[in-house]
Amino acid sequence: MAAKDAGEKRDTAMVEVVISTDLRAARAAEERILRAVEAHGYRREATFAIRLSLEEAITNAVKHGNGNDRSKHVRLRYHITDKEAVIYVADEGPGFNPGTVPDPTTPPRLSLPSGRGIMLMRAYLDEVRYNRKGNEVCLVKKNE
């Protein structure tokens, strides 16, 4: 097992990894997903986008979703094909409304140290979708 505290199961397509709310475990899981992306021959720009977005999504799940509570888990599901990478990141938090996150580029917020993760994911990916509760994000990057 590459990821610490990870449980992995495979169905026909989607791979699921459950990790504890721990940044070291998160890093190992990220590397596992990125190895799958690289194995499918994604371009460097696409790999850059996926790495950045995955880091942002997992950080949000660990810090904001699970509140760094180590008794909670982050569930990663991914399906990587030659055409696209689809990755779900779910936490055990109460969720949030992504529509209410303010624009971090406007002058009063430009100098604040946080609040740019969702913006970067949206800039680099083809799709960023949240579930209704707001505690799971789906990241999609096409290999083109």
Next chain:
Amino acid sequence: MGDVKAKLTVTKEGEIHHVEFGDRKILDELTITRIGEQLNEMVSNEPNLRLLLNFRNVEHLSSAALGMLITLDKQVKEAGGQLKLSNIRSQIFEVFKITRLNRLFEIYDSTEKAMQSF
């Protein structure tokens, strides 16, 4: 000569502290906290610090790293110092442009230009 601590290489060139990152990826909180603490210590130890951060080795940067840089910039300015960034790869510079932080930071193409700007 350079003083290597953790994964930062710090070289004093005249009044300027030239810092090169050893990490190719400045993404996760563990790495960012370690770098932030070391840079904050430099600010605390030297008022009016002239600090040049050289990104030539950096291939990945997260929003948390940007947050660390914003906090550092404030601390340096409050202590009467100056912070400049240089040698940012085009892929990373795009992250600064998307977030419009290229307007907040002084960024130079080369080490030479950055050094001359102090």
